[in-house]
Amino acid sequence: MAELTIVVPDLMALADLAIRDPLRWPVMNRVLARGRSLPSQGQPGEGFARALGLKGGVGGLARYCFLHDTGHLPEGGCARLDPVEVGVGPRGLFLRSASMPDLQREEADALILELDHLMTEFGWHLEASVPSRWYVLTRESLRAGLGPPILAEGENLMERLAGNDLAKEWAKLLNEIQILLHQHPVNLKREQEGRAQANCLWPWGGGTDHSLDGARKVTFWSDGDPVLGGIAEVLKQSVGKVESLAGMSDSWFGSSLVSLHADGPREQRLDALEQAWLAPLATRGLKPWTFILSDLDGAGYKLGLLDWWARWRKASMPGDQQ
Secondary structure (H helix, E strand, O other), X not given: OEEEEEEOOOXXXXXXXXXXXXXXXXXXXHHHHHOEEEOOOOOOOHHHHHHHOOXXXXXXXXXXXXXXXXXOOOOOEEEXXXXXXXXXXXXXXXXXXXXXOOOOHHHHHHHHHHXXXXXXXXXXXXXXXXXXXXXXXXXXXOOOOOOOHHHHOOOEHHHHHOOOHHHHHHXXXXXXXXXHHHOOHHHHHHHXXXXXXXXXXXXXXXXXXXXXXXXXXXXXXXXXXXXXXXHHHHOOOOEEEOOOOOOOOHHHXXXXXXXXXXXXXXXXXXXXXHHXXXXXXXXXXXXXXXXXXXXXXXXXXXXXXXXXXXXXXXXXXXXXXX
């Protein structure tokens, strides 16, 4: 039986948002109501591992991103150390912006130069293969970090840093980084222009990648996710570029893994998920299949053909009372 898996990095946050306005996101709410809940497996990348049939997970996500961005795997330890904006709210520091998609190359280089001496003290090397995606490279393996920043956007930073011993290990370094970047000319200029300030860095994706031996054959599709791009390179597969399900032929539906990149405000991304993916999927008849909507940690929803298609048609009949 064919299986379609769509991985959305912060799906559970989008689900919470959808519940607040069922009229704006009706299809997402039907997925939430009809789907069988899938629990989080606790490690980023489990959404991919499930689709690939891998019991041990996929491991350090930063290494796959690095492979996608540079064409080769790092020789030693590697973690993402992405520029983010931290703000001050009623409850203290919080993660205001989880990504900097508009960060320019000259801005990234200037910020990295400011941090060079601090990285050298730790024996680390900081580089940005892509201006918005930074990597810290070390001789030894780096532990995972704080989890993908998109999962923590809007959260109280101190609560997350106090949540476990690993987070506490990063807290002192992040404080030093924030001091160095707060009044940096790049950020002062960005503030004047009304753009998010890259005033802190967010560690995530460390650890070692696991063997992908035994991964089942699926077709990869993405709108630009570097993690899936790196996994595909290891498996020597291509990744199809796709922005929407609308207009795709039925022959596209086999065992497929789709990864949607997380950039922009959550409401906009939820609109795109609803309109470009879920609504087209719900209104076309397909051969028997299983549909899984998952976040990076594996939490999500699973629907079979009867859960989705047959009930959708019945619920859409004229005069039906919801």
